[in-house]
Amino acid sequence: MSAALEFRDISVVAAGGRRLLDRVSLCIEEGSVTAIIGRSGSGKTTLLRTANRMIEPGSGEVLIAGSVERDVVALRRRMGYVIQETGLFPHFTIERNVGVILEAEGKSCAQRSDRVRDLLRLVGLDPESFAHRYPHQLSGGQRQRVGLARALAAEPKILLMDEPFGALDPLTRAEMQDMLLDLLTRVKTTVLLVTHDLDEALYLADRIVLLSEGKIIVNVPRDEFLRSDHPEIVSYAAAFHRGEARSPREGASA
Amino acid sequence: MSASFLSQYSAEIGTLTVEHLWLTGAAMLFAAALAIPAGVWLTRSPRWAKPVIGVTNVLQTIPSLAMFGFLLPLPWLGERAARIAIVALTAYALLPILRNTYAGIRGIDPTLIEVARAIGLTDRQRLFKIELPLAASFIFAGLRTATVTCIGIATIAAAVGAGGLGELIFRGVASVDNRLVLAGAIPAAFLALIADGALGLLERRFKVPAPESARS
Numbered sequence: 001m002s003a004a005l006e007f008r009d010i011s012v013v014a015a016g017g018r019r020l021l022d023r024v025s026l027c028i029e030e031g032s033v034t035a036i037i038g039r040s041g042s043g044k045t046t047l048l049r050t051a052n053r054m055i056e057p058g059s060g061e062v063l064i065a066g067s068v069e070r071d072v073v074a075l076r077r078r079m080g081y082v083i084q085e086t087g088l089f090p091h092f093t094i095e096r097n098v099g100v101i102l103e104a105e106g107k108s109c110a111q112r113s114d115r116v117r118d119l120l121r122l123v124g125l126d127p128e129s130f131a132h133r134y135p136h137q138l139s140g141g142q143r144q145r146v147g148l149a150r151a152l153a154a155e156p157k158i159l160l161m162d163e164p165f166g167a168l169d170p171l172t173r174a175e176m177q178d179m180l181l182d183l184l185t186r187v188k189t190t191v192l193l194v195t196h197d198l199d200e201a202l203y204l205a206d207r208i209v210l211l212s213e214g215k216i217i218v219n220v221p222r223d224e225f226l227r228s229d230h231p232e233i234v235s236y237a238a239a240f241h242r243g244e245a246r247s248p249r250e251g252a253s254a
Numbered sequence: 255m256s257a258s259f260l261s262q263y264s265a266e267i268g269t270l271t272v273e274h275l276w277l278t279g280a281a282m283l284f285a286a287a288l289a290i291p292a293g294v295w296l297t298r299s300p301r302w303a304k305p306v307i308g309v310t311n312v313l314q315t316i317p318s319l320a321m322f323g324f325l326l327p328l329p330w331l332g333e334r335a336a337r338i339a340i341v342a343l344t345a346y347a348l349l350p351i352l353r354n355t356y357a358g359i360r361g362i363d364p365t366l367i368e369v370a371r372a373i374g375l376t377d378r379q380r381l382f383k384i385e386l387p388l389a390a391s392f393i394f395a396g397l398r399t400a401t402v403t404c405i406g407i408a409t410i411a412a413a414v415g416a417g418g419l420g421e422l423i424f425r426g427v428a429s430v431d432n433r434l435v436l437a438g439a440i441p442a443a444f445l446a447l448i449a450d451g452a453l454g455l456l457e458r459r460f461k462v463p464a465p466e467s468a469r470s
Contacts, residue, residue, distance in 0.1 A: 054372055076374035087369030090462045091387050104379050136463040150373070 004030040004190035010060035035205035080151030088135035274418035281343030293355025339411035347400035358392025390460035398453035
């Protein structure tokens with residue numbers, strides 16, 4: 001399989017001199033879901049944001065399907081972008097929010113409307129009841145679905161997701177994860193997912209990349225991740241299963 | 255105010271009201287055409303914000319009669335009193351429009367600006383589709399303050415012969431005739447109230463619903 005997205009020797013240094021990414025190289029295969037996990041401040045979001053040049057690396061380059069795209073606007077339109085806060089525009093209806101890039105590309109009203117309705121159905125929202133609402137009239141889960149529909153509007157080859165479900169309650173999050181998996185069987189796109197949640201990474205991703213202090217510590221297929229005895233993986237996994245490991249409280253009923 | 259007074263002066267009140275509106279309207283158009291783009295530019299070059307807003311602030315502190323006096327001897331401007339009035343009123347209107355445009359755009363949730371860039375909107379599209387509409391309520395609030403202030407200050411333009419409702423007020427003061435003073439002051443007050451109400455409606459019309467992050 002060819003690389004849809006490749007980071008080559010990417011280094012990013014913050015204004016204070018702290019190295020946020022240190023010569024990171026990573027190949028994301030076409031059609032795969034790659035989860036980047038790591039502690040806060042490990043460089044996950046920085047790496048994701050170098051992909052669409054929201055952050056310009058100090059050195060190294062990012063290749064899309066084997067070549068460097070110089071036109072930033074064209075590059076960003078080829079990549080869907082989903083974030084935890086959704087960033088829906090509060091003065092736009094849901095229809096206009098989803099179709100904003102199509103509007104920016106000069107697509108006709110009829111083309112936009114058809115595509116937006118298809119996308120809303122794809123993310124499980126009834127266009128008749130949602131198209132004319134505003135973001136503040138939706139629940140957190142519904143807003144996140146709209147954010148995902150917007151990201152898919154221009155049929156991007158790559159979908160960048162930064163903690164997309166991090167602000168949702170566990171049940172809604174599980175629903176959204178299932179919806180995303182289902183959607184990915186119908187939409188052929190390569191996903192780069194940043195998450196704190198190991199369960200989410202294991203559930204959604206084909207490959208897991210563990211970052212620490214701006215360096216890639218582990219880059220393995222999902223199945224191998226928990227079998228690894230790498231100390232970082234062991235401590236990360238242990239942090240996620242503390243509830244199971246804890247002994248019952250003294251005096252607690254069985 | 256008697257009926258005979260009104261019938262004697264109604265035509266003049268009408269003409270002077272139109273003149274007053276013309277002076278204020280022209281000044282507001284010039285001020286908006288200068289201050290809104292300048293406010294947008296300051297959001298792109300924030301290091302200039304303090305000095306530029308400071309200069310407009312100083313303009314605002316010049317007493318209006320003195321401002322008309324300063325402009326009177328200037329070539330071209332001094333030839334016509336209406337020109338002096340429009341330039342002076344424009345100077346007074348700059349600060350509220352400039353400050354509100356700048357603050358309105360700077361106050362937009364940074365996540366929205368970031369998303370607008372990240373999804374591939376050009377700088378121009380970001381400005382016209384996202385920033386200006388989201389700041390519109392603020393900008394209208396600035397226009398409202400500026401308009402109401404200018405309608406009041408425009409009455410003083412009569413001192414340099416620019417016309418407007420101030421002419422009746424000055425004549426009334428000179429002849430100690432309160433009816434003439436009121437014939438100028440009442441329509442000016444009504445103009446200010448109408449402008450305040452209409453621009454207030456626009457301000458509310460463009461108010462953006464509470465941001466999603468503020469809700470559960």
